Amino acid sequence: MQPHFQETDSTQMVRQTVKDFAERQVRPHVMEWDESQEFPRHVFTALGELGLMGVLVPENYGGSGLGYQEYVAAIDELAQVCGSIGLSMAAHNSLCTGHILQFGSEEQKMRWLPKLASGEHLGAWGLTEANTGSDALRMQCVAKKDGEDWIINGAKNWITHGISGDIAVVLARTGDLLDSHGITAFVVERGTPGFSGGKKENKLGMRASETAEMIFQDCRIPDSQRLGNIGEGFIQAMKVLDGGRISIAALSLGIAKGAYKAATQYSKEREQFGKSISQFQAIAFKLADMATRIEAAELLTLQAADMKNRGLKMTKESAMAKYYASEASVFCANEAVQIFGGYGYTKDFPVEKYYRDCKLCTIGEGTSEIQKLVISRSVLQD
């Protein structure tokens, strides 16, 4: 299933490279990593060698210097095989690396981007806390100035690569509670005294993507590790999420396509009442609904990607892409399990994993309800 418009040579090349990689190096291990909840760090070193850990990073910082179309194609192909690998790749590129790329000084970019882009370092990005997810402005993690340094205290929860991340971008309160100019972004390197990984979550899906707590106890970092101006962190984070949501839309799309392809093939092979189940209109219409939603999701995702490439504001479009694609993914995975019947409920077939993995897409980087808040605010302003 491909878009019906012409992809650029560069996007086609990325798509094929990632497809081959995923078939060879990911597919054989998908269920083993899922069952044991193993985070396969080595896969990201290999993705780095392919230039996929710095897709959007310009070549002068060691990245691939590609655009959002290529980025979407890469995540889509990975997620068709394993949502967890797609999620980790997306979080690394869009959040940690993306934040430094968009808001770091020249010196900071030279310092951190080359190792992130090569996959030698893995990135984490901490906004969420135990009591503040959607309501991030109420965060309790604080950074206090002490001479030329900052001292960070608090914890971040639900962080992708919270334990394994080498470089973490952390949003901490430097001003008043609920003040959108009271939050600042910092980079903290693994090994800094006072910074440690905490509890690893035992999750429903996306089990091979590490999700864990990050703990800061009198963690001292120099002012040179502050990203942008004091008080700009929340606004920076919202802009980072605008781009990040395109990657979650791509992740949703990949999972939906994986589920759809498996269900289509199965429906042609499985016979009941003397014919393949695809010949029952009840099943064929499910496939029609799935295919339509996938194509609509892809169009919204590519629209947001195109706007982002052209430097346009796309807060509404990325929220629409993320909202629609994630809900479409849940719809498709649910229908795929139904098409597989009892076999869909077992771990011998791939659809139960798509069903578990896709649910994250309606939650991470802003829930569907929060996307509707963003979209409705925007359309009411138009």
Ligand SMILES: Cc1cc2nc3c(=O)[nH]c(=O)nc-3n(C[C@H](O)[C@H](O)[C@H](O)COP(=O)(O)OP(=O)(O)OC[C@H]3O[C@@H](n4cnc5c(N)ncnc54)[C@H](O)[C@@H]3O)c2cc1C
């Ligand atoms: C696998 C995974 C990976 C993640 N990775 C990261 C990461 O790398 N970095 C990071 O910072 N965070 C990460 N997160 C956190 C994620 O972004 C949050 O879980 C998400 O933003 C929702 O926050 P919450 O879980 O606290 O839910 P809550 O905010 O408590 O929401 C609970 C429910 O209330 C609804 N709700 C809340 N406020 C409103 C409102 N105003 N109007 C209507 N409904 C509302 C929500 O939509 C939801 O249905 C990750 C989460 C998961 C599960």
